Amino acid sequence: MALKGPFVAAGLVAALLLGFGIARATDTTSASPAPAPATTAIPSHSHGGAVTGDLGGFSLSAGGFTLVPAQPLTMPAAAQQQFNFKIVGPDGKPVTKYIVNHEKNLHFIAVRHDLSGFQHLHPAMAADGTWSIPLTLPTPGVWRLYADFVTLDPTGQQLPLALAVDATVAGSYAPIAVPPPSRTVETDGFTVTLEGTPQVNATQPLSMRVFANGTPVTDLERYLGAYGHLVVVRDGDLGFLHVHPEDQLVGGAVKFWLSAPSPGRYRMYFEFQKQGTVHRAEFTVDVA
Numbered sequence: 001m002a003l004k005g006p007f008v009a010a011g012l013v014a015a016l017l018l019g020f021g022i023a024r025a026t027d028t029t030s031a032s033p034a035p036a037p038a039t040t041a042i043p044s045h046s047h048g049g050a051v052t053g054d055l056g057g058f059s060l061s062a063g064g065f066t067l068v069p070a071q072p073l074t075m076p077a078a079a080q081q082q083f084n085f086k087i088v089g090p091d092g093k094p095v096t097k098y099i100v101n102h103e104k105n106l107h108f109i110a111v112r113h114d115l116s117g118f119q120h121l122h123p124a125m126a127a128d129g130t131w132s133i134p135l136t137l138p139t140p141g142v143w144r145l146y147a148d149f150v151t152l153d154p155t156g157q158q159l160p161l162a163l164a165v166d167a168t169v170a171g172s173y174a175p176i177a178v179p180p181p182s183r184t185v186e187t188d189g190f191t192v193t194l195e196g197t198p199q200v201n202a203t204q205p206l207s208m209r210v211f212a213n214g215t216p217v218t219d220l221e222r223y224l225g226a227y228g229h230l231v232v233v234r235d236g237d238l239g240f241l242h243v244h245p246e247d248q249l250v251g252g253a254v255k256f257w258l259s260a261p262s263p264g265r266y267r268m269y270f271e272f273q274k275q276g277t278v279h280r281a282e283f284t285v286d287v288a
């Protein structure tokens, strides 16, 4: 496929073809995901791997665009501070034109380097292109801060990007081992199960089911336009991808389509909403 090996959501196929102009070559080894419904907004899915053909979130710059923090990258633990930054474009000017992607112009995600912490936030942009978010990093350690957005390249093509910067929180760092792989996760009184096994360079279904008291939850709500959001971070280099499921629930499950860029261990942060509250289930997945 044109996007070599990134995790890609099936709904992406149509969005990519229509929205990003990237053809998807035949992948004979993979299942054929159904095209996204025509009602899907374009582009409705971002994914950090679109530009390089692999995971994103490795560097301050990609595709001619650079994340420029406005303050030092050392922060106190558990203290809220305003985190400001700009995205500077190939013309040297702050970007102010973004394409709405899942109801937001920019998604801001923080992950501690040992993958033990996760936050998904939505900064506000001032007219001059300065993004601002009240940020509290709760524990010492190095945190990767991802800015996930879609903008326009100099030719006017939509360009999805995941730029990243590391911030250090002072204090005694106690790394937490990544939990072993499990197909069942308990969170906030829900049980979330994972079905499917990602493969390298072969698109496979990956479904999440949410249960409460052993009963399937049938009234999941859309959060930012989707029944689920999946942020995938690779253990070892924190390579990043933010993917979205099929537009509708499939047999009650939130169904993603994924292709792994490499063997290895991944942490998958699955967000879903019920009764107005967003919950998160975190899975460790080993790809052979």
Ligand SMILES: [Cu+2]
Binding pocket: 102, 224, 228, 229, 230, 242, 243, 244
């Ligand atoms: Cu999302």
